[in-house]
Amino acid sequence: MRASAKGSSVSQPVKLESSTSLSQADLHAIALLTERVTELDGVRPLSEQVMLSLLSNTGTPTEHICAWQGARLVGYANLLRVNGADAASVEIAVDDQGRRLGAAGELLDQALRETSGYLQLWAHGYAATTAQLAESRGFIRVRELYRMRRPLTGDLNSGGLPKSIAIRPFDATRDTDDWLELNARAFVDLPDQGNWTRADLEARLNEDWFDPAGFLLAHEVQQDGSQGALVGFHWTKIHHHEHTSDAGNDNLGEVYVLGIDPQRQAQGLGRALTMAGLRYLQHQGLSEVMLHVESDNSAALATYERLGFTRFDKDTLYRSPVPARPSA
Ligand SMILES: CC(C)(COP(=O)(O)OP(=O)(O)OC[C@H]1O[C@@H](n2cnc3c(N)ncnc32)[C@H](O)[C@@H]1OP(=O)(O)O)[C@@H](O)C(=O)NCCC(=O)NCCS
Missing domain, CATH: 3.40.630.30 (Gcn5-related N-acetyltransferase (GNAT))
Structure with missing residues (x-):
């Protein structure tokens, strides 16, 4: 079990783990990470659809990529493979420590590898750090949702x-x-x-x-x-x-x-x-x-x-x- 954030230091490398299911401890760590990122950016990093798919089985095939620094979850990518969609869709949450370590880029690159590059990425908020990440990888803006x-x-x-x-x-x-x-x-x-x-x-x-x-x-x-x-x-x-x-x-x-x-x-x-x-x-x-x-x-x-x-x-x-x- 890795619920504790104690003992992690900035010098420890980030380790990525991909899986199709999550333990209760992982879900708890993702909930805490989401709260930290919401606090940091003032906007939720994961959409309602993703949060619901974590809490209840909506039947959509999902892959989870966790970025751990020791026992601390510093980043998370949720990869949804919606039936019939041309490309998988990813949403990424990375906390301040993960950002210093480049975890967002690592998560996005892993998601690209796992989908052979057929990937869509949601960036939430005007000042989305995810938007900068998308643009750094040459992603193209295809849709906007106003609030x-x-x-x-x-x-x-x-x-x-x-x-x-x-x-x-x-x-x-x-x-x-x-x-x-x-x-x-x-x-x-x-x-x-x-x-x-x-x-x-x-x-x-x-x-x-x-x-x-x-x-x-x-x-x-x-x-x-x-x-x-x-x-x-x-x-x-x-x-x-x-x-x-x-x-x-x-x-x-x-x-x-x-x-x-x-x-x-x-x-x-x-x-x-x-x-x-x-x-x-x-x-x-x-x-x-x-x-x-x-x-x-x-x-x-x-x-x-x-x-x-x-x-x-x-x-x-x-x-x-x-x-x-x-x-x-
Ligand atoms: C969006 C939707 C709910 C609007 O309902 P509606 O019954 O068609 O709209 P109304 O007849 O009440 O018109 C409301 C206003 O929009 C304008 N409008 C309606 N259709 C329009 C269109 N296709 N283009 C531009 N303006 C339009 C009307 O002129 C009216 O303005 P007014 O009050 O100044 O005359 C309906 O078109 C719909 O169900 N669309 C598909 C689902 C959807 O997109 N839901 C909203 C998701 S956020």
Whole structure:
């Protein structure tokens, strides 16, 4: 067991260990490392998807590369091999000691070796040290994800839903299939979200923060008043006492996932459902709300900017400079 950080010195070399599973002690060391890096940079080094894959089995083949200096974990790389994706995706966390020792570069080079160079790398935050690392290896920027926020103060009652649409909370016993189907159709251009499986959904439903009351479903109301098709959803999240620059405070809501049936888009539903979720978060006593949005998602950007959201940070996806994988 190597839970202790005692006894490590700057002169000891970094040793890399690759594996497809982790012990409880390793998981604990990664959690502590993640906290140290978040403290150092003011932004989480590992995405929610990676944190969830560490805590529960979402079925995505994962490789772990740990950088040890003696008994101290000074760096960690999480290598996800998403089915059907052209390249594996890596996220790297390295603490201050690991940075002095060049652990980030070693982890990235190891990930490149293990994927024959077909690798994507996420860098979180405007001032991401990972971004410098990516650029030092000639990686190319391929995608940006903005983080936006707005206060939850004032009157949020504008933008009501039409009478033909009713909102109610998600119910896992009857809504799971309909939601997965609509999520796949609404996010057909965003596979990270649109490819969610039942296991991906259930991992989130089992999280401590999950509250069905904040997962709003919008259904059509039929002539006889009964429930019709699911046409949209706004899943909100509340960050409780998390240390993250996403928050900047402990009182933060999130537009976690928002989707409208493609047949019903551009009819005002996205705006109305966003407002319904913001009202819910305001009623929970929250003072601010944030969200993530792709920099090229013009419909979502228009929706959020018109509702007063402004950009405050971004995540960047880089791709290694290898030619496209030859087709089989
Ligand atoms: C983004 C999304 C939720 C917006 O919902 P919507 O019902 O289509 O949008 P609305 O009709 O309510 O329009 C909201 C605003 O965006 C604008 N807008 C809508 N579609 C647009 C488009 N394709 N391009 C530019 N602006 C657009 C509207 O003009 C409106 O602005 P206005 O209030 O000034 O008139 C919806 O398009 C969607 O589900 N997209 C796929 C999933 C997704 O990307 N979700 C967001 C992830 S962050």
